[in-house]
Amino acid sequence: MGSDRAEQAHPLPWQPRLPARAAYALHAVLRVNTPYKRLAEAIEAHPRAERWFTAGEQVVKERLFGCQMCGQCALPATGYACPMSCPKQLRNGPCGGVSATGQCEVYPDRRCVWVTAFERAEESGHGYDLDLLQRPVDYRQTGHSSWLNYWQGRDVSLWAGVTSPADRPALTVQARAVSR
Amino acid sequence: MTGGSPPAGTLAAVLRAGQFAVTAEIGPPHDADARFIARKAALLRGWVDAANVTDNQGARVRLSSLAGSVLVQRAGVEPVMQLTCRDRNRMALQSDLLAAGALGVPNVLLLTGDHPRFGDHPDAKPVFDLDGVQLTWVARTLRDDGRLMTGRVLQTPPCWMIGAVENPFAPPAAFRARRLAKKVAAGAEFVQTQYVFDIGLFARWMADVRELGVTEHCSVIAGVGPIRSLRVLEFMRTGVPGVYVPDHVERRLRGVRSDKVAAEGIELCVETIQQVADVAGVRGVHVMAFGFEHGIPEIVERAGVGPAARPDAVAARSPDDRPADAVSALEDCTNAG
Numbered sequence: 192m193g194s195d196r197a198e199q200a201h202p203l204p205w206q207p208r209l210p211a212r213a214a215y216a217l218h219a220v221l222r223v224n225t226p227y228k229r230l231a232e233a234i235e236a237h238p239r240a241e242r243w244f245t246a247g248e249q250v251v252k253e254r255l256f257g258c259q260m261c262g263q264c265a266l267p268a269t270g271y272a273c274p275m276s277c278p279k280q281l282r283n284g285p286c287g288g289v290s291a292t293g294q295c296e297v298y299p300d301r302r303c304v305w306v307t308a309f310e311r312a313e314e315s316g317h318g319y320d321l322d323l324l325q326r327p328v329d330y331r332q333t334g335h336s337s338w339l340n341y342w343q344g345r346d347v348s349l350w351a352g353v354t355s356p357a358d359r360p361a362l363t364v365q366a367r368a369v370s371r
Numbered sequence: 372m373t374g375g376s377p378p379a380g381t382l383a384a385v386l387r388a389g390q391f392a393v394t395a396e397i398g399p400p401h402d403a404d405a406r407f408i409a410r411k412a413a414l415l416r417g418w419v420d421a422a423n424v425t426d427n428q429g430a431r432v433r434l435s436s437l438a439g440s441v442l443v444q445r446a447g448v449e450p451v452m453q454l455t456c457r458d459r460n461r462m463a464l465q466s467d468l469l470a471a472g473a474l475g476v477p478n479v480l481l482l483t484g485d486h487p488r489f490g491d492h493p494d495a496k497p498v499f500d501l502d503g504v505q506l507t508w509v510a511r512t513l514r515d516d517g518r519l520m521t522g523r524v525l526q527t528p529p530c531w532m533i534g535a536v537e538n539p540f541a542p543p544a545a546f547r548a549r550r551l552a553k554k555v556a557a558g559a560e561f562v563q564t565q566y567v568f569d570i571g572l573f574a575r576w577m578a579d580v581r582e583l584g585v586t587e588h589c590s591v592i593a594g595v596g597p598i599r600s601l602r603v604l605e606f607m608r609t610g611v612p613g614v615y616v617p618d619h620v621e622r623r624l625r626g627v628r629s630d631k632v633a634a635e636g637i638e639l640c641v642e643t644i645q646q647v648a649d650v651a652g653v654r655g656v657h658v659m660a661f662g663f664e665h666g667i668p669e670i671v672e673r674a675g676v677g678p679a680a681r682p683d684a685v686a687a688r689s690p691d692d693r694p695a696d697a698v699s700a701l702e703d704c705t706n707a708g
Contacts, residue, residue, distance in 0.1 A: 283504035284550045287538030288481050288612030295488040296612040309543040327505045356555035356588045362512040363520050
């Protein structure tokens with residue numbers, strides 16, 4: 192049916208299949224270090240290796256998190272619920288249309304990704320991650336491995352910390368660089 | 372740093388002066404009828420400090436909010452130009468924000484926007500290149516840093532006041548004040564809320580908002596509106612995402628004779644305005660009364676708020692008699708560079 196195909200045109204809110212605590216533990220294993228950085232450089236030096244690595248990352252993250260391969264993984268700051276599986280792909284928290292029971296405005300039979308993110312982050316003691324200001328996505332990274340980007344320090348400016356509403360973090364790395 | 376002038380419209384001046392602001396909403400027409408907007412604006416002139424001009428509200432195509440804002444301004448009402456992330460990528464958003472600055476639109480209200488799935492073009496490609504928080508951040512960068520997202524310097528930055536929206540009632544309730552704090556850190560100077568029907572919940576949210584220090588940097592304007600029929604009640608309860616109508620409101624409206632529902636709804640709206648005005652930190656109300664703009668003067672008059680209710684009421688009734696500092700600041704701003 193035509194309408195069924197249309198359903199697939201937009202990202203579908205995804206419930207992670209990995210418990211939050213396990214995800215945070217896994218992240219500790221994958222944390223940036225020199226061997227990983229070297230490994231990432233070596234993989235990127237060989238296009239075929241990069242393709243295989245990226246395909247592997249995609250399989251794992253699609254199954255676990257409904258990954259959309261934005262290449263700039265926000266999972267560590269969202270309770271490991273993927274914000275790119277939100278039909279509006281919001282990176283900074285839920286929209287105002289969440290139903291009273293926590294269902295998605297666009298797909299009311301599914302739970303809001305950000306309600307899930309909030310619950311998972313709070314339960315795991317990472318609630319304040321959601322207060323970070325997430326910068327706009329660089330769509331040139333779509334389809335690229337976010338692990339390779341992460342290990343090589345390319346996503347250090349994905350978000351900005353905010354401790355008070357008076358904070359005025361710079362929006363983009365470029366704007367910051369030029370203004371210095 | 373180039374740095375824009377401070378926000379310069381009447382709404383900004385009213386909020387700066389600590390007066391209780393009143394805003395309303397004008398939905399542009401589904402066609403190219405400029406007189407439609409002039410008629411709506413004429414109903415509100417002198418009764419509100421500014422009127423939002425919606426941006427394809429409900430994901431249904433209407434005349435653009437930028438053109439609508441200019442028409443509203445021509446009709447003697449200060450516009451608040453709504454701009455959503457649904458239909459434009461970051462280039463178009465920045466371009467429209469610059470255009471609003473050049474055309475002297477004094478306020479912008481930045482939102483994520485409704486998804487097209489339930490609008491009149493469900494076959495459209497939703498854009499959502501930025502989200503509402505990021506768009507607010509972009510606006511502040513344009514104005515205060517005088518730069519595009521690329522870092523390119525703007526010789527003449529825009530100088531509108533930056534507004535945002537928040538829904539105090541949607542889950543996760545414990546995150547809603549924090550989400551507003553993010554928008555304020557990104558640059559929001561005023562916020563209009565979703566319809567308030569439950570004062571208790573709203574007051575609890577406001578307590579969180581005050582605790583986070585948000586009210587020192589951002590004026591909270593509470594959304595209100597009359598429910599004028601049981602059909603509208605049912606629509607609000609089930610048809611509008613994110614609107615929360617508590618049981619006691621429903622009981623009250625269902626408890627009166629059918630020909631009295633409209634009057635009861637208006638009475639409820641007037642009471643709500645007076646109640647939210649008593650909540651610490653609330654700096655105004657945003658009256659949403661789609662298709663009932665002619666009823667807004669009665670509502671704000673009975674609630675005793677708005678330009679007409681202020682001590683300088685006579686002066687404020689004339690559209691050309693805006694606060695002097697607002698007019699001169701706006702002229703300085705639009706003529707700059």
